[in-house]
Amino acid sequence: MGADPVARKMGFRTIKQEVLNRIRNGIWPPDTLLPSEAELADEFSTTRTTVNRALRELAEEGYLDRRRKAGTRVQRTPIRHARLAIPQAEDEVAASGQPYRYALIRREARPAPDWLAAKLSLSAAQQSVIHVRAMHYAGSTPFQFEDRWIVENSVPQAASEGFDRISPGSWLIREVPFSNAEVSFSATAADMEISSFLEVDVGDPLFLVERITWLEGNPVTFVRLFHGKGYKMKTVY
Amino acid sequence: MGADPVARKMGFRTIKQEVLNRIRNGIWPPDTLLPSEAELADEFSTTRTTVNRALRELAEEGYLDRRRKAGTRVQRTPIRHARLAIPQAEDEVAASGQPYRYALIRREARPAPDWLAAKLSLSAAQQSVIHVRAMHYAGSTPFQFEDRWIVENSVPQAASEGFDRISPGSWLIREVPFSNAEVSFSATAADMEISSFLEVDVGDPLFLVERITWLEGNPVTFVRLFHGKGYKMKTVY
DNA sequence: CAGTGGTCTAGACCACATG
């Protein structure tokens, strides 16, 4: 065997695959120090640029750990990441082929409650918030109950928006498209109000998505999205 | 104004930022066709390689849509993706600083029930499965109830593993580290058995992770992970 | 067919972390 007699096209994809194979076959067990980029480039008869891209992507995908001077090592436990889309209710319903409908329940401007001020670390100037509750439907079926708080100081335009035709989510994505967010997923029990809107029994388990959004360090919005019975968030990795 | 008088270091990061700014400021509204890589390279006094990396990453992050010949366009609705790690219970507990404990409840080899055979599209040779139920604890607190099915034909080594000292999850990651998976997250109600193990009331909402794993097209395992009260899966994006 | 992105080459300089 030895070197491949008919060297195949050595693209960065081929190199990624070959490196994965060597890890998989135990040639490079976890924690192994890989040869340097220069050495690999030589072995694969290619340039360091190409090797770099292959290794950089593998590191991004969780298989390798790279550090300057220290070199490239095989991760002890490959940390796999699922990539999951966080779609708007509207898009999610539309993707299922059902007609989407939005309905505002209530919109009110008011001072931020203490728990919200604490949760978002609101400054004195950010104490004025807008509370919006709304429903999203897939056809005639309740899809999602939205309970949202918007920091007026961070998005002044919200003061003049009634949210009776457009959902706060869609509106925000248009007004503040580039933001950072912290999301959490959990299970919770339906309270009386939510159960009536989602048409489930009180106490029924609901899939809950909570998200805090910032724009350049300023808190923009906190939202709780309660999903109807049977909802599953799926992904592949 | 016009051209920047003191041109700053034009790395691919700077270009990414500048492109994002132009989208954000409405200079390049959604659906806009961006200048070609060559033109941008010229504008930023850099090479096409650098521009390519900037745009490629922005496309990967969901901001741009790139097609040969068609060019690069601004996404209508930026599709944001959250990257979330799918850790082993053991790692998750350890990360919280609490002592981890594993306890096997039952392990039994048996023919696959019909629903499982259907769910995994099991062939005739894959009808023999191992059913494992186990608990994961954080200190003395129940953390996770694991209900797992392993296809014996796909992982023959499982036949001689008792799973009384090592959890099926940890064992599988060692034996079959490179697999594809389909994951779903949902909320469910605790049944009598699970509620007793997780020390919650029957009917209480539980966060449920379900995962099907394949190795080169062959079904390896199906697992349901029921998480204790108050569990939240968090991520940032 | 022609224009665009996709990728590779060959070489260089630099930042950084480790020894």
Place this chain on the structure above:
DNA sequence: ATGTGGTCTAGACCACTGT
């Protein structure tokens, strides 16, 4: 101090796809 990855340059050929 030195080796490694991080990044950039300048140029080239190719693959795909819209016109």
